[in-house]
Amino acid sequence: MIPSSKPDSAALAAPARGADARDSADPQRVLADRVEQLYSQMPLGIVVTLVIGSIATYELWDSRTRDLVLFWWGLVLLVTAARAALYVGYRSSKGKLAEAAQWLRWLGISALANGVNWGFAGAVFFPSHTDEQQVFLAFLLAGIASAGIPTYAASWPMFAIYAGAIVLPFTYVLATFGNRLFAEIALLVPLFWLVNVGIAYRLNQVFYAGYRLRHAYGRLTEDYTALNRKLEQQLVELDEAQRQVDASGRKLALFAERAPIAVLELDSEGRIQQINHAAENLFGWTSNELVEKNASVKILIRPEFHADFDAQWQQLIASRAPVAHLKIRNPRRDGLEVVCEWNVTPLVNTEGGVVGVIAQGQDITRQMEAEQLKKEFTSTLSHELRTPLTSIIGSLQLINSGVMGDVDKEVAELTGVAERNGQRLLDLINDILDIEKIESGKLNLVPELLTLDELVGESLVLNKGFAERFQVRYEPRGTLLPVQVKADRKRLLQVMTNLLSNAAKFSPAGEAVQVSMEDLGTRVRIGVHDHGPGIPENFRARIFGRFAQADSSATRQKGGTGLGLAICKRLIELMDGKIGFTDREGGGTVFFFELPKHGAA
Amino acid sequence: MPAQPLNRICYVEDDEDIQKIVRVSLERIGKMTVEVVSDPMVAIDTIKAFKPELVMLDWMMPGMDGPTLYRMMKEVPEVRDLPVVFITAKASQRELDELRSLGAAGTISKPFSPKELPVQLRAIWSKLP
Numbered sequence: 001m002i003p004s005s006k007p008d009s010a011a012l013a014a015p016a017r018g019a020d021a022r023d024s025a026d027p028q029r030v031l032a033d034r035v036e037q038l039y040s041q042m043p044l045g046i047v048v049t050l051v052i053g054s055i056a057t058y059e060l061w062d063s064r065t066r067d068l069v070l071f072w073w074g075l076v077l078l079v080t081a082a083r084a085a086l087y088v089g090y091r092s093s094k095g096k097l098a099e100a101a102q103w104l105r106w107l108g109i110s111a112l113a114n115g116v117n118w119g120f121a122g123a124v125f126f127p128s129h130t131d132e133q134q135v136f137l138a139f140l141l142a143g144i145a146s147a148g149i150p151t152y153a154a155s156w157p158m159f160a161i162y163a164g165a166i167v168l169p170f171t172y173v174l175a176t177f178g179n180r181l182f183a184e185i186a187l188l189v190p191l192f193w194l195v196n197v198g199i200a201y202r203l204n205q206v207f208y209a210g211y212r213l214r215h216a217y218g219r220l221t222e223d224y225t226a227l228n229r230k231l232e233q234q235l236v237e238l239d240e241a242q243r244q245v246d247a248s249g250r251k252l253a254l255f256a257e258r259a260p261i262a263v264l265e266l267d268s269e270g271r272i273q274q275i276n277h278a279a280e281n282l283f284g285w286t287s288n289e290l291v292e293k294n295a296s297v298k299i300l301i302r303p304e305f306h307a308d309f310d311a312q313w314q315q316l317i318a319s320r321a322p323v324a325h326l327k328i329r330n331p332r333r334d335g336l337e338v339v340c341e342w343n344v345t346p347l348v349n350t351e352g353g354v355v356g357v358i359a360q361g362q363d364i365t366r367q368m369e370a371e372q373l374k375k376e377f378t379s380t381l382s383h384e385l386r387t388p389l390t391s392i393i394g395s396l397q398l399i400n401s402g403v404m405g406d407v408d409k410e411v412a413e414l415t416g417v418a419e420r421n422g423q424r425l426l427d428l429i430n431d432i433l434d435i436e437k438i439e440s441g442k443l444n445l446v447p448e449l450l451t452l453d454e455l456v457g458e459s460l461v462l463n464k465g466f467a468e469r470f471q472v473r474y475e476p477r478g479t480l481l482p483v484q485v486k487a488d489r490k491r492l493l494q495v496m497t498n499l500l501s502n503a504a505k506f507s508p509a510g511e512a513v514q515v516s517m518e519d520l521g522t523r524v525r526i527g528v529h530d531h532g533p534g535i536p537e538n539f540r541a542r543i544f545g546r547f548a549q550a551d552s553s554a555t556r557q558k559g560g561t562g563l564g565l566a567i568c569k570r571l572i573e574l575m576d577g578k579i580g581f582t583d584r585e586g587g588g589t590v591f592f593f594e595l596p597k598h599g600a601a
Numbered sequence: 602m603p604a605q606p607l608n609r610i611c612y613v614e615d616d617e618d619i620q621k622i623v624r625v626s627l628e629r630i631g632k633m634t635v636e637v638v639s640d641p642m643v644a645i646d647t648i649k650a651f652k653p654e655l656v657m658l659d660w661m662m663p664g665m666d667g668p669t670l671y672r673m674m675k676e677v678p679e680v681r682d683l684p685v686v687f688i689t690a691k692a693s694q695r696e697l698d699e700l701r702s703l704g705a706a707g708t709i710s711k712p713f714s715p716k717e718l719p720v721q722l723r724a725i726w727s728k729l730p
Contacts, residue, residue: 383690393712
């Protein structure tokens with residue numbers, strides 16, 4: 001038996017709902033059912049064969065034909081044993097469905113063999129026996145042949161083969177017997193055979209239709225059951241969803257009611273439907289008062305802006321798009337005003353119509369005042385503090401430079417202290433202004449094409465004073481590369497000045513602070529190598545933060561605001577670069593920054 | 602570069618302290634002759650009388666700011682061609698660029714170093730046509 005290697009595609013196919021019921025039956029299953037029906041008849045067939053075969057052997061037994069009858073009986077037993085084996089094989093098979101066609105073929109062969117046995121009996125024993133025995137044989141063959149109709153009802157060709165094998169040899173014997181009556185019967189027998197095959201064929205159709213209907217119905221039932229289950233599941237889900245919607249609706253209402261921001265519910269005309277506690281407190285109206293007055297939201301807008309408001313409202317309703325961060329000065333019931341930032345959201349139904357508008361307003365009056373204060377403060381820092389400092393530092397510089405004539409040594413020391421500290425104060429103010437500018441996004445860089453070795457060289461010259469003050473020297477480490485970058489010249493010099501002055505401050509007197517350049521392919525790295533004490537472990541994480549200093553006593557000794565590296569980091573990042581530090585071999589630190597090379601991908 | 606070295610300077614500035622520092626810086630270190638004007642409203646008359654080679658204007662002054670005075674100077678034939686340098690504490694790059702395009706000779710940002718001021722002015726002077 002050849003096991004089918006084809007996957008049971010019918011079982012995988014999706015049920016075709018709505019198609020003709022009979023067409024939706026799986027042909028393989030129908031076939032398997034027919035085969036099952038045929039095999040289920042086999043035990044009866046085997047028993048009948050053995051019983052009738054025994055009777056026939058007994059009846060036909062006589063001394064003349066003893067060997068032949070024994071031979072025939074042996075054949076019957078052999079074929080019956082094979083049939084029994086086939087039956088047992090089928091019953092224990094696991095491939096009844098997939099291998100149905102194979103089982104059908106084997107059954108066909110067994111039916112043929114069975115039929116041939118009876119045909120043999122008719123053809124061989126009829127001529128040689130007595131009249132009584134001839135009648136017995138004719139009855140026997142007729143009975144055996146017609147018993148095939150119900151037995152092979154599920155396959156009419158099988159019946160045709162079986163019955164044909166029985167009656168056709170017998171017909172030949174009758175026709176050639178030399179007896180007129182027998183010759184006439186010989187004409188009738190094939191006719192009977194044909195009629196019987198016709199009946200078997202009709203019966204077969206009935207069986208066939210029955211099986212198809214059974215399978216189609218089975219599938220429909222399955223589909224129906226699945227559908228029903230799904231429907232029930234959906235009902236449960238719907239129920240759950242409804243519960244959730246209810247719960248979130250209540251939650252939402254609670255949120256709106258308790259929210260610290262003002263929430264107004266408006267209809268599509270802008271009339272107030274409801275306002276929450278925060279809104280009542282902020283504007284001085286109760287929700288009920290506004291609803292009873294049939295008030296428009298325009299009650300919260302200054303009359304001179306009503307025309308503007310109407311236009312914007314029209315646009316809101318037409319576009320159905322939410323509007324955010326709308327800053328409006330809103331009059332309150334008591335005549336005072338608050339500034340609110342509004343988020344306005346149209347509520348749109350499934351048909352796309354605006355059914356209402358939710359307006360959420362946050363009182364930002366204080367925030368606006370704070371922003372204004374900050375602006376004023378920044379402006380004050382920038383001008384009012386720097387102007388007197390200019391006078392102070394300028395005067396001290398003139399004295400300390402000696403153009404006013406010699407001063408007493410101790411006086412000169414004190415004016416030196418005053419100048420240095422004045423300068424520190426100025427640095428701090430400048431750094432705060434820088435940070436403020438960067439963080440508020442107001443710092444506009446002016447990128448230009450710069451050749452880095454020139455810029456680095458220039459920074460070394462510009463900061464020479466620093467080196468002298470801390471008794472160190474600045475020098476290049478290796479060759480400076482003429483790499484081009486696109487960056488803000490002034491700000492890049494500011495970064496260099498910061499790194500160089502830090503390195504000078506923390507290097508012991510007499511050491512060299514070295515500046516290196518390294519080509520990294522698409523980027524270039526500039527490093528400042530110092531011989532300082534290194535960065536303490538607990539300071540590494542916040543070194544680029546604001547007001548970051550490892551040791552506050554160092555500030556007093558050496559100056560610095562603690563903002564320098566924070567500014568450097570932000571400036572370098574604004575130039576698409578990155579900044580960092582590593583430990584220098586043999587002690588000290590390397591601060592470096594990287595910038596994208598101009599023209600490199 | 603102008604033929605003669607920079608010598609006569611007129612400075613319009615309302616802050617008397619800064620006036621003093623600039624005067625000392627330019628006279629003592631720069632060895633220049635300086636005329637200071639406190640009131641921008643009379644500045645043009647003073648400039649006409651003093652005949653400086655270069656004018657320094659403070660940006661922020663009560664009454665009239667530096668750029669306004671500069672535009673007024675452009676209307677007066679006797680002073681319109683004088684090179685003008687702005688002293689400023691807060692001008693943005695955009696405003697500085699705008700002034701440059703109007704023809705200002707240069708800008709010096711506040712706070713400036715009085716030690717360096719004469720050098721800075723002479724550097725601007727040397728770049729003039």
